[in-house]
Amino acid sequence: MKKLTALSVLLVMVLMFSCEIPQSIRVKTDPTLEIPLGTRSNVFTELIDIKEELNSLADGMDGLSVRDDIAVGSPITLSLQQDMIDISLNDFAGDTLALDTVDQTIDPVTFDVPSISISQSDTFTMDTSTIPASLNLPSPPAITGIPEIDVPSYAIPTQTIAATGLDTVEFASGTLYFDISVANASGGLVVQVTNATISDGTTTLTAGNLPLTANGSLEFDMTGVSLGNSLDIDLTLSISGGDLSSFDLTMAFPADTGATAIAPFSADTTISVNQTIASPAPVAMDISNDKLMNATVGTGSIDIDMTADAVWSIVPTINLTIDQDAASIFSDTAVIGAPVEFDLSGMVIGSNSSMSLDYDVDLVVEILLYDAFNLPVGADSFDIDTEASLDSFSTLTMDASDGSLYFEQEQATNLTSDITDLVNTITFGPDAGITIELTNDMPTGIDVELTSAALGLSGSYTFPNTGVAASNPWSLSNYDLIIGNVTDSAIDADTDPDVDFSIVVTLNGYDENGTIGDTSDDFLTLTNVTAGESYSLEGSVAADLTIASVIIESASMADQFPAAGDDPLDFSMLDDFLPAELGFQNISAALNLNLGSSGMTLGIRLWAVYTDSDSVVQNLLIVGDDSDLDGNIDDFDSDGEPDAPDDNSSDITEIPLGDAITTLINERASGITLFYDVTASGATINISDPADNQSISAVVAADIPFVITASADAELLIDDEPLIPVTEGDLFGRDGSDDDAISEYLAWITSATVNLTFSNSLPATGTNLLGLKFVMSEPSAGFEINKDIIIKSGETTTLDLGLTTDQITSMVNDTTFEPEFHIYFLAGEHSIVEGFDFNIGASMTVESAVDYVIEL
Amino acid sequence: MKNNKKYGLTLILLLLGFQGLMATSPLQPWDHTFNPALMSTGKRKYLEIGTQFNLAFANSYFALKDVFGGPEFLIDLNDIAEEIGDKDLSVAAKVDFETHFLITILGLSIGGYTNLDTIATVGIPGGLFEIMADGIAADTTYADAGEVFARSYVNLGLYAGYRWRDWQFSVKGGAYLPVAFSDGDSSFDYSFILNSNGTYSADAGVAGTAYLPFDIDDFQASGLINSLGYNLDLGAVKTRDGEPIYGFQVTGIPLYAARMPVKATFSTGFTASVTDIANYSSDNEPWEYELEDVEAEMEESDFKVYMPLSIGGFYKLKGFPRFIDWIAHGALYWDNDTLLGAAGLTAQGAISPLSALSISLGYDRVMWEAKAGLRFNIRILEMGLDVGMTSTRFIKMFSTNGLYANFYMAFGF
Structure with a gap:
């Protein structure tokens, strides 16, 4: 156990004390980097947008279009169709002849027709200030100093009195009293009025004898008498028995002291006053037609009527005139006792300018006195209504x-x-x-x-x-x-x-x-x-211009396409997107003639004048004789004897033009003008016969499918530049300073592959479309990779551009590695088809073995 | 190198010469941060003054021999990627410094303590190593994120314990101050993709939030005091013949949360894109990139931080078999917004001389540990040194992906 313990401790200690401080750190790894370089979609749409270019080409030229009925996967087709002659004989009576x-x-x-229509109402106002409020006959002055002589007849001087405010007084009945007084007479004087007259110069009233002692009244019978407003009073006196001294005689009308005082007048006595009332403003007469030059009235009139207050008795006299441009063209006078009509027949009216109707009124006002000597209260105005009408003109002249x-x-x-x-x-x-x-x-x-x-x-x-x-x-x-x-x-x-x-x-x-x-x-x-x-x-x-027949005996026509002054056809722009080595084939083109069953004999000649790629003007005879092809229509017509087109035929249906069109396109011709001339004869067409309804036409039609053949490998250029731009400077960014890190990394590269994936969305028919060659080269580095690939409809193809060890080495060693990338059409047939959405995806896979040491 | 080996052998011999050579154990007075009652289970019956310094670090790949095994430190990215797989390359560190004193009279103990407890982890996303080792492929999104986690607490307080029969009951109460506290959303991430259609996009970002107990630019002691939090620890240990047999504890019971007056945030980022590399031209550069400015901001805060609340316990199985004691311990920590754990199993010799040997395996919050220790104990002076191997990965806990060292000492009578 002790050994075990000692061993354990020993191991720990050995571990602890056997350490060594490292002098460097080494990092090792071998990652594989797959770097996507993106996908360029619709490459051919983007780079050589054939349809867009062709549409641009077609926009400038009638008859040229890009067909839009081409199925996906079929070659894009440029269509040329131009009506050179298009006459529908059926339409001669319709649109064509028009x-x-x-x-x-x-x-x-x-x-x-002009007319006059006036409906006018005028109100007149009388001047009542001239009419007295009451009638007073002034008495004559007293006569004094009449000698008292005994004379059987003594006429006193005529005494004149004047009444104001009236013109005449008409008495219906009654008696005029005239008071006479004698004064200062001596005793025994007998004065007797033996004759008394009152006269207004026209009417004389006589009173009977009047014995005067002191005073008395003369009486005049006024029944039916009309007197003016100035009266002469004459008295003849018989004087006797006086003292032969003088005496005075006073004459007076009875004082106005009441009902009895007016005894001189009867109840229905009238007086009259004459007035002339100013005319109203002339009435404009509008004939309402500015085209009137002159006219004579056949039937027409002016009707005038009056209304007035019943208290007054008014007798107006109206003087009517019609003026035009200040000259009277009508004048008449009438008393308006009842509605009065002025006849306008025969009145001549001039041009429509300033006509007016004018009239004035002479007025007699009769005042009817009733039971008082004061004037009655009544209206002081009256109305005159004027109506004018014009029924017809006997003659009328209009502008x-x-x-x-x-x-x-x-x-x-x-x-x-x-x-x-x-x-x-x-x-x-x-x-x-x-x-x-x-x-x-x-x-x-x-x-x-x-x-x-x-x-x-x-x-x-x-x-x-x-x-x-x-x-x-x-x-x-x-x-x-x-x-x-x-x-x-x-x-x-x-x-x-x-x-x-x-x-x-x-x-x-x-x-x-x-x-x-x-x-x-x-x-x-x-x-x-x-x-x-x-x-x-x-x-x-x-x-109704129905045409029965059309006779064509001998005719000729000549024209050109495009028309003079229009831009000529130009295929030179194809150079912008198709290499010169690429040429078209399989172009189907024809001049289609349709003469129907007219029996017409038609001769036609067709040629093109163009400028070729070497800027040389060329003539290309397409149909007919080549004896006079100078491209000048006028010269052609002025030859006197037209060149006889050599294709006289009555049943020509189609003249092939494919070779000619192919030549024009592959020559990349510019300034192309097609000229043609036609002679026709020998037809009488009965338009009314439905069986003869037909048309004559000559149409140039061409379908130009973009099936192209490359005579040799042809680089795909855009605006004369390669599809992929040349790198500016070293591809990896080496510029001579701080390049060690880059170089060290490049040195770790063990393999590198560029993967290109080509795909398109066409139906998967497997049809060959394009043959392309991809080239990556850097001559100074002795570096070149090229691979061919066939692009097929609907198929995805992958191209691996693997770099060899030597190539990697040369790429690393060439510190200014500037590779160029080129894409070529391979020699052979290519087809640029509708809906060719061509995509190129690229990625780079780099394997490296990193071994990096950091010294401490 | 020869000198190093010589010194190491001498030290081993010196250590083996002491009578009280003991193995490492989790049930010592210095472990009162685990269970407060353990402070009163030491060998000094009346007075004890002790201290401990604990340092550990670990990672999930590199072994010590890789770094210090020769003159060249090899970083084989292929091997790293293969070994860590889709896991992070994690690095963890732990620092613990402790002092305490204890007076025991008639079973009643009083004392005081100070403690600094720091843990930190950084996770480097394994995806980065995968990219560097395997490379990149088109149309694949590479994205990953790493995390930064750091917690550090200083606490000090008073201790009281009472022995009742075979039970030791203890309580600690004190103040604490969070020295470093990272927010849970502190991280860095990246994402990029290279598409076949030639468009690239990439972005990366770093963002973090940390709370500080004082204003760095205007430090004031009074402000520091105001930031203090207060907590309570409770523990009980059953002893037999003076040795802890089992126990349990609840620590970090909050009395008053610490206030963090400063909130420090920072962020930065990087975005790049390539719109269509296939259509690159000198007039139309397709790439765009932007490096965001680093945004750092210090702002006032009233963020509350609690001492990690922990519950746990231990149990010693003695003599099974007769000459081996087994000690198991475990605890859960609710460190504010983060749940951490600690557990371990120690095999220790039950009888002399086997009692000098032990093997301890366990996990302490941020790393796995396999350690052994030597302890010199003459009662009035006890000192020891534990060493071990650590790793942030379980299967590497017996490797030298990290080191553990713990020195402690106490004296008294």
């Missing part, structure tokens, strides 16, 4: 300078060069014609003229003013549209290829004061029109 533009609607025209009363329609259909080049004569069918329909509600007849220089057509027709729709047809069945032969009734296809129609609609009474169509000074004169009436005109023009 003569139906003759169809027109004559816009409704409304003609408004038509705005053209609203004039309808002229000219239609010209420009025949396209397709027609003028190809067609010689167009004949119309039996039902062809132009029909004009009008509803004439105008107060006059309407003339319509239809002319067509192209057809030699000229005719006219007058539509009476029936107010109901009526029509007139012009038949075109006997007219032919001759194209190309310059005659009186033919179209010069070169200078004026228009089919014209002219329709002119005018109203009777419409005065064309000058050039037809220039309406600036036109007017319209109508008779017997109703004032205020609206007259209208509406109608339409309809054309």
Whole structure:
């Protein structure tokens, strides 16, 4: 046990005291690092986006497109389709010839006859200040100093008195009393009025004898008497028995002392007062039509009536005038005892400017006295109502300078060069014609003229003013549209290829004061029109231009694609994404002709002018003779005798163009223009026969699948740069300073592999798509790795780029290791297909043996 | 080297020459931190003054011979990764310093004590070694985390015990001060992945929280006193012929929690990413990285820390067989937010001279221990030295992944 204990203790102590302080620390490990370098998805979409490039190519050129109906996995296809000739003979009467533009609607025209309508009420106010509040006859002054002489007849001087506030006084009955007093007479004087008169100059009243002793009253019978407001009083006296001294005579009307004091007047006595009342402001007369030039009134009147208070008896006399531009065009006077009518017939109205109605009133006011001498209280105004109406004009002239009363329609259909080049004569069918329909509600007849220089057509027709729709047809069945032969009734296809129609609609009474169509000074004169009436005109023009037949005798046409001025085709941009070693094949292209059963003989020539990759302009004959291929259409047409295309045929259906298109594309040609010329003859096409309905077309169509062949290994470049950029400086960052750690680590590397994984999402058909070569090289290090790989549809392929020991060594030793990575199309056939989502995944696996010593 | 061996042999001979050579045992007066009643079970019946210094460290891989076995310290990352597997490479340390005095009259004991108890562990994630040894593969997320744990308490107080028949009942009451207290969320972690599509991402972070009993920049003794906590320990031991036979205890009964007036936090991190390495170009560098600034903050706190509450006991099976005594002990510690444990089994010779031998195997909170000891005891002076092997892994507890050393002494009569 002691040994055991000692041994245990000894072991512990040995352990404790056998320690040694280490002089260094060594770290060892051999990790394997798998470093993913990422995945580049859609590599070909990203790097050589064929479809995007092609769409960009196609955007600038009509007829070029990228087909969108290509199935996934099939080659991306550039499609070229251009209609060089496309004439549908069935549409000659429709869209192509487009003569139906003759169809027109004559816009409704409304003609408004002017009128006058006045409804006016004026209130007049009398001047009552001139009418006395009461009637007082002033007494004559006393006559003094009358000698008391005994004379049988002594006339005293005429005494005149004047009553204010009245003009005349009419008495119905009654007695006028006139008091006479004698004063200062001596005894025995006998004075007797032997004759007494009161006279207003017109009427003289006489009183009987009146013996006067002291005083007395003369009495005048006033029954039916009318007196003015100035009275002469004459008395003749008989004087006797006095003292021959003088005496005084006083004359006076009885004082106004009450009912009895007014005895001189009877109960229904009237007095009258004359007034002239100022006219009211003239009434403007609006005829409400600014197109009126002049008119004579046929029927029209102004009616005036008056209403007034019953207390007054008013007898107005109205003086009525109508002025226009300060000149009177009507004047008349009438007493308004009852409604009065002024007849306006024959009044001539000028153009619509400043007409006004004016009148003044001469007024006689009769005041009826009743049982008092004071004036009765009554209204001091009265109303005059004026009504004016205009029924008709015997003549009326209206301004038509705005053209609203004039309808002229000219239609010209420009025949396209397709027609003028190809067609010689167009004949119309039996039902062809132009029909004009009008509803004439105008107060006059309407003339319509239809002319067509192209057809030699000229005719006219007058539509009476029936107010109901009526029509007139012009038949075109006997007219032919001759194209190309310059005659009186033919179209010069070169200078004026228009089919014209002219329709002119005018109203009777419409005065064309000058050039037809220039309406600036036109007017319209109508008779017997109703004032205020609206007259209208509406109608339409309809054309039925059914074509019976089209005759093609000899025609030629020439054109180019793209059209002059448009950008030419350009395939040179393919260089941007396809190496020059890559060429297309299997291009199917054709010029497809469709002449139907027209019996037409067609000759065609087609060639291309382009600039090749060496910038040399080239001519490429595609179809036809090569005798005159200078690319100048004008020269071609001006040859006088057109080159005869050598493919005359009536049943050509397809001319192959594949080789030519292949040449243009693989040449990477630029500035491409396709020229063509065509001659046609020998066809008469009966349009009315459905069996003859057909079209003539020539279409260039090409499908250019992106199946390409590399004549030799061709590097895939993007903008002339390799797909993977060259590393700038040493791949591992060695720059000559502090490189020991990097170099030490690189020295630990025992193996390195770059793993590339290629995948695509296409259907797994296993079809070969691309053959690629991957090259990693660094010439200064003598370093090169290259591997070939075939990319197949739907398959994932892995490529291991394993580095040999020597390569690792050279990589380590080359302190400026700048490898280049290149990807090549292998020589052979490649197919760039639709939906080719090509992905490359990369990772690097590095195995190393780390043995690192840290000295302490 | 020769000199070292010479000195070691001399020391062994000296130790073997003492009469009272004894083996290591968990039932000694210095173990009153385990059970308070053990303070009164020593050999000095009236007065005892003692002290103890205990130091241990361990790791889960490196043996002493690996580090100190030659002129070169080899770190074979492949071997480390293979051996520790998905476990952490853990490092643990333990420091315990103790003093006490005891006066016993007529079975009644009074005394005082001071104690510093420190444990700490650091876990280095095994994933790091796996990466360094095996490398990395694409599309695999590498993530792991390590932890830091540290607790250190200083306590001092008074002791009282009473012997009643064969029972020793004791109580300790005192103040304690947490010197270091790491929060449970102190850790560091990392995560990264390299994807096949060329995108990389990586992040790492370190964060920790520690509570301090005083402000480092403004230390004041009065403030330190205010931080003190108070606790009570109770223990009872059954003795036979003066030797402890079995006992149990409850320690760390809180009376008043210690206040930690300062909360220290720090954190930093690192993030990096590569968006698409395949599309790298000089104009479009795909990588981004950011090293976060270290954020350290000291703030006021009223965090309460309790002494670890422990319950446990021991039992000595004597003479089974006749010449071997078996001592088993165990305890659970609720160290605030962390549950720790300690347990062990000691085989000790029951009769002389076998009583000089013992083997003790056990686990003490942060490490496994296999130790042996020598003790010199002439009653008025007792001193001893325990040495042993430690490891943070059970299966390596007999290796030299760590060392344990314990020196203690007491004198009195």
